[in-house]
Amino acid sequence: MPRGYEVARLAVKPARLSASLPKGARLVALDERGRDLTSVEFARLLGRETAFVIGGAQGLDEATKKKAALLLRLSSLTLPHALAQVVLLEQLYRAATLLTGHPYHRV
Secondary structure (H helix, E strand, O other): OOOOOOOOOOOOOHHHHHHHOOOOOEEEEEEEEEEOOOHHHHHHHHHOOEEEEOOEOOEOOHHHHHHOOEEEOOOOOOOOHHHHHHHHHHHHHHHHHHHHOOOOOOO
């Protein structure tokens, strides 16, 4: 990741989610019925500390979705859990490089 950005992967149960998030972090839940964003729109999410949550095989529980500031869809396709993690990580990298002026993202 470009300097100034940090990514951490945590595996937590829904009941411990709130306690595991950094204070003040915006919660973005990944859900197949979520909103589509362009890479540029996605990059704007990184303007403040943001925690992204990916559910397991059964998706996220309703309480987590309701707590989220945004429901986000990575694809119209159904993605396996591990592939969703890879797609999210690549988009985080792309967003960080876009915000820092690195030429990785071409407009």
